[in-house]
Amino acid sequence: MMTDLAAGIRYVVLGQRWLAQHPGRYGRALLPALIALVLYAAALLVLLLNAGALAAWITPFADDWDSPWRGLVRGLAVxxxxxxxxxxxxxxxxxxxxxxxxxxxxxxxxxxxxxxxxCPAGPERPLWRELWAAAVEALYVLWRATLWTVPLFLLGFVPVIGQTVIPVIAFAVSGFFLTLELVCYALGRRGIEVKERLRLLRGRRWLAVGFGVPLVAAFLVPVAAIFLMPGAVAGATLLARDLMGAGPAPDAEPEPGPAPGPDLTKPAPARP
Structure with missing residues (x-):
C-alpha cells in the first residue's frame, strides 16, 4: 500500500518535471484548462450565492426547530x-x-x-469521433463517481465521522477517479476501453489514489489547475506505462524475429 502511494506521488512529480524539461509542449496545453476554469468559476459563484436557499430547501424538517439547532443544521448543509x-x-x-x-x-x-x-500508434479516427468518445467516457466516469459521491454526501450528516472520516474517504475516491480520467490517452492509445481501465486501476488502487489525491488538493486552488493539468496528463501517461509494463498495445501482433538456430552452448549429441 505505502509503496504504491509513494509511487503515485512520484508520478505527479515526474509529470511536472517532464513538462519543465519540454517547455515547447506547455503553452498550447494551458488553453483548455483556462477555458474550463472560467466556466466552473461562474458555476461555483452561482452555487455560493444560492447555498443558503438550497440548504433550507433540503432541510424542511428544520423549519420549526428552535435556534440554535436550525442554524447549526442549515450551516452544516451549506x-x-x-x-x-x-x-x-x-x-x-x-x-x-x-x-x-x-x-x-x-x-x-x-x-x-x-x-x-x-509509443503505440493508437486507433485512427476522425476528430469528431475522438471528441464523441471522450465525452461518452467522461460521462461514464462521472456516473461511476456519483455512485460514491451521493452516499458520501449523505454520510456527511452523521455526527463525528461525517466531519472526520468521510472527507478523507471522499478525497481518496476523488483522487482515484481523477486518475481514471487522466490515463485515458495512454490506455486508450492501447485500445483499452474505459471499463477495462477501471479494472486495471482497481488492481493498483493505492497507486491511483497516491497519484490523484495530491492533484485533487492542488486543483482546489483554481489557478493551480490551469498550470498543473498538462503535467498531470504527462504524469498519468507515465503511470499508465507502469500499469501496462511499458509494453505494446494488447492487440498488437508480435514482430517476426529470426528463425531459431542451433544452441552452440550445448555439446552436440554423441553419434551412435
Missing part, C-alpha cells in the same frame, strides 16, 4: 453543499477540460511516450 460542489468540480473539471483539450492532450501524451520509447 458546508456540505459547498464541499460537494467542490468535489464535483474537481471530478468534472478534469473531464470537461480533457474533452475540450482532447487533441492537445493526446498529442502531449504521445510526446511523453515517444520520449520514453515504444
Amino acid at each position: 458546508a456540505l453543499l459547498l464541499a460537494a460542489g467542490l468535489s464535483l468540480t474537481v471530478l468534472t473539471f478534469t473531464a470537461v477540460t480533457l474533452v475540450i483539450g482532447d487533441p492537445f492532450y493526446d498529442a502531449l501524451s504521445a510526446a511523453v511516450e515517444e520520449s520514453e520509447g515504444d
Whole structure:
C-alpha cells in the first residue's frame, strides 16, 4: 500500500518535471484548462450565492426547530453543499477540460511516450469521433463517481465521522477517479476501453489514489489547475506505462524475429 502511494506521488512529480524539461509542449496545453476554469468559476459563484436557499430547501424538517439547532443544521448543509460542489468540480473539471483539450492532450501524451520509447500508434479516427468518445467516457466516469459521491454526501450528516472520516474517504475516491480520467490517452492509445481501465486501476488502487489525491488538493486552488493539468496528463501517461509494463498495445501482433538456430552452448549429441 505505502509503496504504491509513494509511487503515485512520484508520478505527479515526474509529470511536472517532464513538462519543465519540454517547455515547447506547455503553452498550447494551458488553453483548455483556462477555458474550463472560467466556466466552473461562474458555476461555483452561482452555487455560493444560492447555498443558503438550497440548504433550507433540503432541510424542511428544520423549519420549526428552535435556534440554535436550525442554524447549526442549515450551516452544516451549506458546508456540505459547498464541499460537494467542490468535489464535483474537481471530478468534472478534469473531464470537461480533457474533452475540450482532447487533441492537445493526446498529442502531449504521445510526446511523453515517444520520449520514453515504444509509443503505440493508437486507433485512427476522425476528430469528431475522438471528441464523441471522450465525452461518452467522461460521462461514464462521472456516473461511476456519483455512485460514491451521493452516499458520501449523505454520510456527511452523521455526527463525528461525517466531519472526520468521510472527507478523507471522499478525497481518496476523488483522487482515484481523477486518475481514471487522466490515463485515458495512454490506455486508450492501447485500445483499452474505459471499463477495462477501471479494472486495471482497481488492481493498483493505492497507486491511483497516491497519484490523484495530491492533484485533487492542488486543483482546489483554481489557478493551480490551469498550470498543473498538462503535467498531470504527462504524469498519468507515465503511470499508465507502469500499469501496462511499458509494453505494446494488447492487440498488437508480435514482430517476426529470426528463425531459431542451433544452441552452440550445448555439446552436440554423441553419434551412435
